[in-house]
Amino acid sequence: MAHAPMTITTINPIQFGTDGWRGVIAADFTFDRVMSVAPIAAQVLSEVYGAETGSNTVIVGYDRRFLSEEFARSAAESIRKAGFDILFSESFAPTPAFSWAAKKLNALGAIVITASHNPGNYSGLKVKSAHGGSVPPEVTKRIEALLAKGEPLPSTQPGSFSTFDPWESYCEGLRSLVDTDAIKTAIEQGKVTVFADVMHGAAATGLARLLGVEIQEINSDRDPLFEGGAPEPLPKYLPKILKTIREFDSNSLAVGLVFDGDADRVGAVDAKGNFLSSQILIPILLGHLIQKGFTGEFVKTVSGSDLMPLVAKLYDLPVYETPIGYKYIADRMLETQVLLGGEESGGIGYGHHIPERDALLSALYVLETVVQTGTDLGELYRQLQEKTGFFAEYDRIDLPLASMEVRAKLLEQLQTQPPQAIAGKAVVSCQTDDGYKFRLEDQSWLLIRFSGTEPVLRLYCEAASLEQVHQTLNWAKDWAS
Numbered sequence: 001m002a003h004a005p006m007t008i009t010t011i012n013p014i015q016f017g018t019d020g021w022r023g024v025i026a027a028d029f030t031f032d033r034v035m036s037v038a039p040i041a042a043q044v045l046s047e048v049y050g051a052e053t054g055s056n057t058v059i060v061g062y063d064r065r066f067l068s069e070e071f072a073r074s075a076a077e078s079i080r081k082a083g084f085d086i087l088f089s090e091s092f093a094p095t096p097a098f099s100w101a102a103k104k105l106n107a108l109g110a111i112v113i114t115a116s117h118n119p120g121n122y123s124g125l126k127v128k129s130a131h132g133g134s135v136p137p138e139v140t141k142r143i144e145a146l147l148a149k150g151e152p153l154p155s156t157q158p159g160s161f162s163t164f165d166p167w168e169s170y171c172e173g174l175r176s177l178v179d180t181d182a183i184k185t186a187i188e189q190g191k192v193t194v195f196a197d198v199m200h201g202a203a204a205t206g207l208a209r210l211l212g213v214e215i216q217e218i219n220s221d222r223d224p225l226f227e228g229g230a231p232e233p234l235p236k237y238l239p240k241i242l243k244t245i246r247e248f249d250s251n252s253l254a255v256g257l258v259f260d261g262d263a264d265r266v267g268a269v270d271a272k273g274n275f276l277s278s279q280i281l282i283p284i285l286l287g288h289l290i291q292k293g294f295t296g297e298f299v300k301t302v303s304g305s306d307l308m309p310l311v312a313k314l315y316d317l318p319v320y321e322t323p324i325g326y327k328y329i330a331d332r333m334l335e336t337q338v339l340l341g342g343e344e345s346g347g348i349g350y351g352h353h354i355p356e357r358d359a360l361l362s363a364l365y366v367l368e369t370v371v372q373t374g375t376d377l378g379e380l381y382r383q384l385q386e387k388t389g390f391f392a393e394y395d396r397i398d399l400p401l402a403s404m405e406v407r408a409k410l411l412e413q414l415q416t417q418p419p420q421a422i423a424g425k426a427v428v429s430c431q432t433d434d435g436y437k438f439r440l441e442d443q444s445w446l447l448i449r450f451s452g453t454e455p456v457l458r459l460y461c462e463a464a465s466l467e468q469v470h471q472t473l474n475w476a477k478d479w480a481s
Helices: 031-051 070-082 095-104 139-151 168-175 180-188 208-213 239-246 278-291 307-314 326-335 359-373 379-390 405-418 466-480
Strands: 020-022 057-062 087-091 109-113 122-128 159-164 190-199 215-218 253-259 267-268 299-303 320-324 338-342 346-350 393-400 427-429 436-442 443-451 456-463
Touching: 031 070, 031 109, 031 139, 031 267, 031 320, 031 346, 057 070, 057 095, 057 307, 070 109, 070 122, 070 379, 087 427, 095 109, 095 168, 095 359, 122 139, 122 267, 139 393, 168 180, 168 208, 168 359, 180 208, 180 359, 190 208, 190 239, 190 359, 208 299, 215 239, 215 456, 239 253, 239 267, 239 307, 253 359, 267 278, 267 359, 278 307, 278 359, 278 379, 299 326, 307 320, 320 326, 326 346, 346 359, 393 466, 405 443, 456 466
Parallel strands: 057 087, 057 109, 087 159, 190 215, 190 253, 299 320, 299 338
Antiparallel strands: 020 122, 109 122, 253 267, 338 346, 393 456, 427 436, 436 443, 443 456
16 A cells, blocks of 8 residues: 655754744644753843843743643743743733833843744744843844753752733833823724734734723634634735725724734734735834824834835934844844834834834824824825825745755855846845845835745835836746746
């Protein structure tokens, strides 16, 4: 009898990417590996932030993925045995709630079990600093180095274990920044109807808790398989909310909000059912925050829309650009006064909050903008386009590569023979501080980046029309193959 060929799963080394370590459950991400990483991460947090905080406490939290609470309990127990005091979450919560707790409760930092927006077969572990944001790259490198040595941690007296409610203080903190009463009144009076797709993730119940009023929550049940997709705020994963808003027939103004799996990324849907990424939300929010009286620098990543600096210019805001990865924005927030820092993938954070992207706070600011202006999000975007004279479309694709060898060949080609023309347009400049960002003669751009931990090519493009965007992305796909 013939047998089907076996699928061999390669176990990957523990590596921290742009925000934490992620892996396939039962292959890469196992209880043993979590229990080896967690106490070392706590040890490094103690070395980096111990003197500053005088603390011995590590926050441990989790999302709603498969076995998340069990992985978190194993992590907590291994950290406790290494001599640290544990503050363990009583429930799932957004990752930013654990970052908030780390800062508010003066802890060494937080360990959060989450794989963010990855598909359901993944889990992950994020390390958060005492300041309430992602730890800088040198901290994760130190964790990797200690793991590689394989030396046991010095034996010590086990720490204590207690639990806490991650929602209460966090919600209180967010409410202090936003006029939630005005939003609640607009909802109760039927002026605004809020739809929130929480994508089966940790934002579930969040807006209702914050506003004290029920909203139309979509995909609020716990589904560790995410309906076979991924909890990422992208149109292909959002058929329900897009259809619901397009079919919504009322005089009430519809506002859609979308959250990723651990509620640190946000997207929105306008009253006509059009998806609005953070490429659109960030420019809208800049103006809103200025009107609220906040000031500071605007921080964007290399993949941010050209609309962003144009809107910043309208308000005389200084602009600072970083590589992709919110930890670079967080580092900048610790150095100077930042109004808003945001990335194209949905991560938006605020210098007057914590140095961390926070989707629920962004959602509240979006709602506050709509309630105060009485204007649909799509219309607010059109107004900004007219003010700046900038009209463009944007898209990105992640292209799986056959192997890391193919990745190496493509990288060598970019280094030694970069293209002089792309999709029939001359290249006028190339920026290389994070990937290869080619600016073309018509001012459109293509960014080519490689994943640091897997054979994946990330392609980003902004151009005058969606047709041009897809022509350029198809050129890049053909070039890669």
